Every structure is written in C-alpha cells, then in structure tokens.
C-alpha cells in the first residue's frame with residue numbers, strides 16, 4: 001500500500017480540528033510537514049501529529065517526497081498557494097471558498113488542468129450523512145418534485161472559531177476575507193442546494209449588511225455579517241438562503257425542502273437529523289450522524305475522499321468547477337445586495 005505524504009499549509013482552526021486529525025486517522029497517509037507564517041502554530045501541530053515544521057511554503061513545494069498539500073490559509077491566499085503547489089506537481093485540497101475572485105478560481109482550474117494533479121475544494125456539506133440520505137430521498141421521489149426550500153447557516157461568528165479569537169480576525173477584513181459571511185457560510189449552502197437538487201441557481205436577489213460585528217476600532221466590519229437571499233433555479237424551484245455570523249446561542253445548519261408530496265427536514269430536529277412529513281399524514285425519522293459544527297467536530301469525510309482520489313486516480317467529488325460555480329453565486333449575491341436588484345446567472 002503506497003503511503004501518501006501530505007503537508008498542511010496554514011495551521012489555524014480548520015487544520016487543527018479537521019485536516020490534521022483526519023489525515024492522521026487515515027492509514028494511507030503520513031503527515032510530513034506543517035507550515036504557518038506564525039511558526040508556533042505549526043510546531044503545536046507537529047507536537048501532536050509528528051512531521052516537521054517547514055521553514056517556508058517553497059521548501060514544502062520543493063520536497064519531491066511530498067505528494068499532496070492541504071491549503072488551510074486565509075481566503076486571500078488560496079489562489080497563490082494552490083497555483084504554486086499544483087505547478088510544483090502536488091495534489092491540492094483547498095479549503096473553501098476556492099478563491100476570492102472568479103478570475104482567481106479560473107487560474108487555479110487552469111493550473112490543475114495543466115499539472116494533471118487533483119484539485120479538490122473543501123465543501124464538506126455534501127459528505128454529511130444526513131445530506132447524502134436527503135439526496136437519495138429526493139431522487140427516489142419521497143417528497144415528489146421539490147417546489148420550494150429554505151436553507152440556513154448561522155453561528156455566532158468566526159471570532160469564536162478561528163485561531164485568533166478577537167475582533168481583529170482576518171474574517172472581518174475586506175482585503176482578506178473579501179466575501180464576509182456570505183462567502184464563509186453561503187458557499188456551503190449553495191453547493192449543498194446544487195448537490196441536493198441536481199439543479200443550478202439561475203436568479204438571485206439579496207439583502208446583506210454588517211448588522212452587529214465590529215472591528216478592532218469598534219466600527220462596523222467592512223464585510224457583511226448577514227445575508228438573506230431569494231433564489232430561483234433553472235428547474236423553477238424557489239428558495240430562501242439565510243447566512244449569519246450573529247446567531248448567538250446556537251448554530252443553525254438546517255435545510256427544509258417542500259415537495260409536491262411532503263416536506264423533507266434536515267438538521268431541523270436535534271434527535272433526528274432527517275425527517276420526512278408526507279401530505280398523507282405519515283412521517284419518517286432518520287437517526288443518523290449529525291453534521292460537524294464549530295463545537296462538534298466529527299469526521300468530515302472530505303480528507304478521506306481526497307486521499308482516495310489520489311490513491312485510486314479518481315476525479316474529486318467536489319471539483320474546482322464546483323468551487324467556481326458556488327463562488328460565482330456568492331459574487332452574484334453580493335452584487336444583488338449592493339445594487340438592490342436581482343442578478344441573473
């Protein structure tokens with residue numbers, strides 16, 4: 001069995017809570033190196049998982065024994081680090097959002113094509129068991145044709161999650177986060193809707209703003225902390241999408257789909273992650289694993305899927321194109337909110 005040697009670039013929360021433990025749990029992987037431009041963050045993970053704290057990204061990319069890298073850095077660096085890694089012949093698992101601009105995502109796709117290496121994006125919602133079951137139920141006609149939906153992703157904000165737990169978070173910076181809560185959370189939910197409905201969003205209208213978060217100077221942050229949207233798919237499904245960094249007290253990761261024959265609820269009930277309520281009065285509950293939340297980090301499935309692709313030479317289940325499409329939707333959502341009109345994709 002070939003061992004895949006991996007390096008993790010960016011050693012903050014997503015590296016600590018998902019990438020490092022999930023690589024470490026995969027028997028086909030050896031974690032060879034960590035790099036963070038705050039070296040003590042890399043060293044902390046070396047102490048737990050082994051490998052070495054690399055002195056630079058260049059030293060990782062120049063190491064012929066490293067097969068793959070996870071890009072777990074802040075949003076504005078994804079494009080450059082990923083393109084460099086692909087050009088150096090590494091397979092790349094890049095965290096979401098794929099990039100902070102559509103042009104950046106296209107440059108990454110081009111580098112992926114030219115290198116022949118795998119470029120996968122960390123949209124983990126597709127891998128959650130409840131979402132996999134929900135897609136199967138929709139496909140099998142359990143609630144009939146889906147007519148409308150509502151999907152929500154909200155929590156108390158990245159300053160409670162990321163390595164730096166203060167208003168000084170890069171997530172609040174226009175230059176570094178770029179997309180705010182819309183990009184941070186919406187990218188997951190739009191990817192999920194595309195996955196569940198096997199349909200594309202065609203029209204989008206939105207309102208957004210910085211309602212409550214303040215920066216280090218006490219001023220409203222320069223990116224949105226809330227975004228509420230209405231979408232219409234190519235297939236004619238209407239939906240609402242609510243994204244928030246100000247759901248204090250409890251995370252909401254729910255999606256409810258209303259079909260011709262009933263309702264499918266996902267993560268709307270604490271005991272049963274998936275519920276079907278049919279128009280004939282019958283219902284069914286599915287007791288399956290919950291999703292990873294900021295407070296409950298279970299196996300995301302993303303890392304194992306990436307490793308499988310490398311070992312088996314398979315196409316990634318979340319492609320760079322999937323990352324690009326969701327990013328285009330986020331850009332359209334922000335444009336719709338800025339210009340107070342609906343945007344057609």
Ligand SMILES: NC(=O)c1ccc[n+]([C@@H]2O[C@H](COP(=O)([O-])OP(=O)(O)OC[C@H]3O[C@@H](n4cnc5c(N)ncnc54)[C@H](O)[C@@H]3O)[C@@H](O)[C@H]2O)c1
Pocket residue numbers: 009010011012013014015035036037038041072073074075077095096097122123124161162163164170184
């Ligand atoms: N898939 C998910 O559910 C999920 C969840 C959280 C975060 N993320 C994504 O993961 C990425 C990281 O988020 P986080 O929450 O871990 O943030 P974080 O601030 O906790 O960690 C980011 C780390 O990257 C380091 N870094 C930044 N630029 C670097 C560079 N050029 N070279 C080396 N290190 C660099 C920082 O020093 C920091 O330690 C973000 O893009 C975020 O959107 C994804």
